[in-house]
Amino acid sequence: MMSFESTFKIRSFHTDSFGHVNNARYLELLEEARWQFAEHHGLIELLNEEQLGFIIMQMNLRFRFPIVEGDTIQVFTSLVTLGTAVGEVEQLIKKQGTGKLAAKSMFTFVLIDRHSGASVPIEGKIRELLLHIIQPKKGSGEIP
């Protein structure tokens, strides 16, 4: 299973007075990429049917070089682990046309009931779907 690719063109409003994409903006672009990934795999309909949602419990991001206005970035999103209650999504950011890794990130999520807000096990149709799209990382599972 391949990772899912999203592309974004970086605009003036994504950057701060350093001329770099700001941390908070990265998180919005990565969240948009996770939504596109979920949509592509038919996950959003399933979540809406069952009134469930994913929320992020932990995140780790490493930046290698800054992205600036005018750059186009590719975000590669993959589901890399799936436990009974918790899963992990890896997202890599590359600068288009260079193949260079600008940032890597790992997001740990849980499933919640949208009404109660309580965490629920990842099971049934949603688990089935996730097992189809999971792409375990080679090696240790550690963020290198």
Next chain:
Amino acid sequence: MMSFESTFKIRSFHTDSFGHVNNARYLELLEEARWQFAEHHGLIELLNEEQLGFIIMQMNLRFRFPIVEGDTIQVFTSLVTLGTAVGEVEQLIKKQGTGKLAAKSMFTFVLIDRHSGASVPIEGKIRELLLHIIQPKKGSGEIP
């Protein structure tokens, strides 16, 4: 009745690659100033009690000169008109230490029921409170 003053220090993340505070950031700072205004006047408790909320139907902003990182801005918020269903809040932005007007804005709001989303008349305790804090503009009521 005096207008209510909020102050904000402008950070790198408020500005874009031009080095100016971005339009969307202005709206967040102005919204925060309106929340502080509402809180100061005891309006938030009343809205929560009755499960009502204000939403913006129209806005008009004029920018005179750009605000940059390191500037401190003062936002002066006043309720300037109040109809049966609609009111107007004026917000002026000055650069601290200069007295200079950097931007002026007018927001037209309606009251909605937070459950149904439907617009409701501005009446009862909320109207009473707003009539206490209204400060009609001198002159035409037009944004000059």
Next chain:
Amino acid sequence: MMSFESTFKIRSFHTDSFGHVNNARYLELLEEARWQFAEHHGLIELLNEEQLGFIIMQMNLRFRFPIVEGDTIQVFTSLVTLGTAVGEVEQLIKKQGTGKLAAKSMFTFVLIDRHSGASVPIEGKIRELLLHIIQPKKGSGEIP
């Protein structure tokens, strides 16, 4: 000349606790649509060549009904007036699949030198290009 169409899928992070797209988010989506419009017409290269940029001096937005998570919006961007120093861009927001106008907006811009920050006349190649893509509004030019 037709207006330029951009589409956006509304995500959870675009909305606030009312469940509506927040004002500041509208401005980001509209700014992104203006960048796409400028890119489509070859304007960004020209601006970069001459180290110029457009900045917004005034904006007026009217909201007719709220947009919520899961909606897809179409933004229609047109250049509607062009003076020697100032121009106006109109942007209409429709909810896809309904044809209904959710919001309309007008942005007044000037051209600045990116180094000095000073406003400069809209002339030369940039004026030529804008005269090709201008689409004057029928009627009064007023926001109805």
Next chain:
Amino acid sequence: MMSFESTFKIRSFHTDSFGHVNNARYLELLEEARWQFAEHHGLIELLNEEQLGFIIMQMNLRFRFPIVEGDTIQVFTSLVTLGTAVGEVEQLIKKQGTGKLAAKSMFTFVLIDRHSGASVPIEGKIRELLLHIIQPKKGSGEIP
């Protein structure tokens, strides 16, 4: 040396359609708290004098429970490690009035020359100042 405390009132525009403060908003609130911390310690003037700036190379955040509209949060910011080129800032988020830890985070930063964008050693007056305000973590230095 005590950690520095910032407080923020959570507004509707900080939350998403789940009613929770969104990830990207947390990063903006944490960045604002780091600016207040730097300002409080006289660091911003020093950085401006030498045309230097801190940028984030890595961040790790863990969320324990969601923060919602109307909550007030306290952010406790401390410098916990300082190497020759890299340092770490820890930020804890507590819900006011409960003492409960809502989130914890660690940010790894480097110092850059604002003109060249190149990373520079943390030395001279800036190092001196940071050595005054550092507050090493008890125990392993690991995020538990």
